[in-house]
Amino acid sequence: MPTLITSRFLLLVGESLHMRRGLATSRSVLLHTSSVQCMSQVEPHHGSVTLSSIGLQTETEPRNRSKTNKVKPLGSPSENLKSKGKPFGINEKKKTFRVVEKQQIESAPFAANSFSELGLPLVLIERLEKEGFTVPTEVQSAAVPTILNNRDVIIQSYTGSGKTLAYLLPILSVVGPLRGEIGEGDSDGGECGKKLGIEAVIVAPSRELGMQIVREFEKVLGMDNKRAVQQLVGGANRTRQEDALKKNKPAIVVGTPGRIAELSASGKLRTHSCRFLVLDEVDELLSFNFREDMHRILEHVGRRSGADQNSDSRKAERQLIMVSATVPFSVVRAARSWGCDPLLVQAKKVAPLGTVSPSEPISLSQSSPSSSPSLAMPSPAAVESLPPALKHYYFVTRVQHKVDVLRRCIHALDAKFVIAFMNHTKQLKDVVFKLEARGMKAMELHGDLGKLARSTTLKKFKNGEVRVLVTNELSARGLDVAECDLVVNLDLPTDSIHYAHRAGRTGRLGRNGTVVTICEESEVFVVKKLQKQLGIPIASCDFAEGKLLVSEEEKTVSTSER
Numbered sequence: 001m002p003t004l005i006t007s008r009f010l011l012l013v014g015e016s017l018h019m020r021r022g023l024a025t026s027r028s029v030l031l032h033t034s035s036v037q038c039m040s041q042v043e044p045h046h047g048s049v050t051l052s053s054i055g056l057q058t059e060t061e062p063r064n065r066s067k068t069n070k071v072k073p074l075g076s077p078s079e080n081l082k083s084k085g086k087p088f089g090i091n092e093k094k095k096t097f098r099v100v101e102k103q104q105i106e107s108a109p110f111a112a113n114s115f116s117e118l119g120l121p122l123v124l125i126e127r128l129e130k131e132g133f134t135v136p137t138e139v140q141s142a143a144v145p146t147i148l149n150n151r152d153v154i155i156q157s158y159t160g161s162g163k164t165l166a167y168l169l170p171i172l173s174v175v176g177p178l179r180g181e182i183g184e185g186d187s188d189g190g191e192c193g194k195k196l197g198i199e200a201v202i203v204a205p206s207r208e209l210g211m212q213i214v215r216e217f218e219k220v221l222g223m224d225n226k227r228a229v230q231q232l233v234g235g236a237n238r239t240r241q242e243d244a245l246k247k248n249k250p251a252i253v254v255g256t257p258g259r260i261a262e263l264s265a266s267g268k269l270r271t272h273s274c275r276f277l278v279l280d281e282v283d284e285l286l287s288f289n290f291r292e293d294m295h296r297i298l299e300h301v302g303r304r305s306g307a308d309q310n311s312d313s314r315k316a317e318r319q320l321i322m323v324s325a326t327v328p329f330s331v332v333r334a335a336r337s338w339g340c341d342p343l344l345v346q347a348k349k350v351a352p353l354g355t356v357s358p359s360e361p362i363s364l365s366q367s368s369p370s371s372s373p374s375l376a377m378p379s380p381a382a383v384e385s386l387p388p389a390l391k392h393y394y395f396v397t398r399v400q401h402k403v404d405v406l407r408r409c410i411h412a413l414d415a416k417f418v419i420a421f422m423n424h425t426k427q428l429k430d431v432v433f434k435l436e437a438r439g440m441k442a443m444e445l446h447g448d449l450g451k452l453a454r455s456t457t458l459k460k461f462k463n464g465e466v467r468v469l470v471t472n473e474l475s476a477r478g479l480d481v482a483e484c485d486l487v488v489n490l491d492l493p494t495d496s497i498h499y500a501h502r503a504g505r506t507g508r509l510g511r512n513g514t515v516v517t518i519c520e521e522s523e524v525f526v527v528k529k530l531q532k533q534l535g536i537p538i539a540s541c542d543f544a545e546g547k548l549l550v551s552e553e554e555k556t557v558s559t560s561e562r
């Protein structure tokens with residue numbers, strides 16, 4: 001064990017805002033607590049890859065959709081391509097944007113200068129501005145024009161990079177009360193006041209994520225238009241949801257696979273004429289757990305009843321949008337089989353899916369019995385699942401000291417919003433009890449809790465009443481708490497995909513964030529494998545005088561491994 005600040009261990013906390021992802025220098029800087037700043041300016045961007053730059057300019061109408069967009073978006077992407085040459089723009093001047101106090105945006109992923117460059121209707125841009133969204137992120141800059149071009153897509157970009165708005169905006173451009181030209185200002189949501197039925201179905205793997213997506217829609221729609229979107233999540237009162245569907249006639253529904261499939265099977269949710277099907281966290285949705293429900297959804301949403309199952313018409317009826325930070329090859333296969341000439345949209349790249357082969361996974365390599373983490377090599381694509389500003393460390397301790405290390409870690413980093421992940425629900429309570437006994441406000445969040453308890457806990461965490469959220473995989477995907485500054489793995493995640501999603505709860509939208517894995521000596525080899533597989537440095541840490549020390553040797557090793 002190191003003595004205080006030896007040559008082997010250098011102080012870590014708040015160390016270098018410039019040290020990113022293994023670019024560590026051998027400096028030893030002593031700083032207290034995490035850096036605290038309020039606003040940041042985004043540096044001019046280096047430009048993004050455009051449809052034209054990859055030769056997709058002419059592929060504006062890849063299929064014969066039965067429901068083509070009636071409205072040509074203002075300054076549509078194809079026009080932009082011709083007239084400007086750089087449709088998604090290169091920042092020429094510095095931009096400011098809203099950030100949560102006490103956090104700094106280090107590497108904001110903004111590409112275009114404004115949302116108006118993306119071909120969105122004016123009314124929608126005005127709404128965005130009102131809500132403080134002025135500059136699109138890179139993935140939004142790439143995805144919005146591609147989706148407006150009627151293309152089926154897989155959107156893959158790291159956690160917290162704004163993938164929700166990346167699909168929400170093109171949908172709201174052509175569906176619901178904010179849609180362009182014909183429908184502008186028509187709060188009925190339909191041409192000449194006529195309701196068009198459900199036009200977009202968004203599927204998410206958990207209630208929490210479903211509700212979060214609904215809130216994002218509501219934020220953009222505004223108070224007056226909130227009814228255009230309805231949540232259909234499991235655990236909530238089904239009859240009430242059915243009544244609301246009848247009464248409000250929403251254009252967009254967001255829900256979990258079970259509830260959507262259930263309502264669809266009972267005939268209460270008519271989605272045959274639906275134009276958009278979005279699968280958020282698609283790799284999770286395609287897992288075994290959701291197989292039957294997802295099959296029903298993929299078969300029925302956006303398909304006319306009686307349509308020939310074997311014909312291509314099932315593909316032509318709807319636009320399929322798949323979204324995740326981690327896209328294993330199984331998702332590529334599903335996109336090819338359920339979509340029509342899908343494109344892969346990443347932050348700086350739009351490419352045909354045909355270019356992706358099983359040996360080149362888009363993102364993290366899929367763990368399978370035959371591919372142990374040790375065999376997985378780091379790839380540039382794997383890095384794209386994790387926010388660039390994240391720092392990763394691990395502590396070695398005995399199992400009975402884990403909670404104490406967690407507590408000391410929180411103090412050392414002065415972390416205010418902490419998510420601690422465990423694998424077994426039963427042990428969450430114990431951790432909460434121990435933290436509370438030491439005066440640290442903590443609460444548990446897991447699937448065994450009722451809907452009300454879950455949402456109350458989440459609310460308390462978000463508004464700062466609770467400092468530590470002790471949870472399991474339920475919170476690993478999609479959960480957006482901008483202020484979350486520390487993620488702790490009290491139990492090791494099962495694989496690198498789970499590590500990436502857990503880690504992604506911090507460092508959202510370019511903010512700083514720290515991920516600490518607390519493990520036993522016998523588990524260190526797993527951390528090393530994760531490090532290799534993800535292509536990131538995960539440095540060993542210890543405490544000294546209440547501060548975190550990082551092993552300089554480990555940092556060097558990690559850096560060279562990348």
Ligand SMILES: Nc1ncnc2c1ncn2[C@@H]1O[C@H](COP(=O)(O)OP(=O)(O)OP(=O)(O)O)[C@@H](O)[C@H]1O
Nearest residue numbers: 135136137159160161162163164165325478480509
């Ligand atoms: N252009 C933007 N300007 C400012 N804030 C934005 C912008 N786009 C998205 N955000 C905000 O960034 C946060 C993260 O967005 P979002 O949850 O969509 O990320 P994500 O990529 O889907 O993450 P995950 O992979 O974890 O689900 C949200 O709070 C969202 O409101």
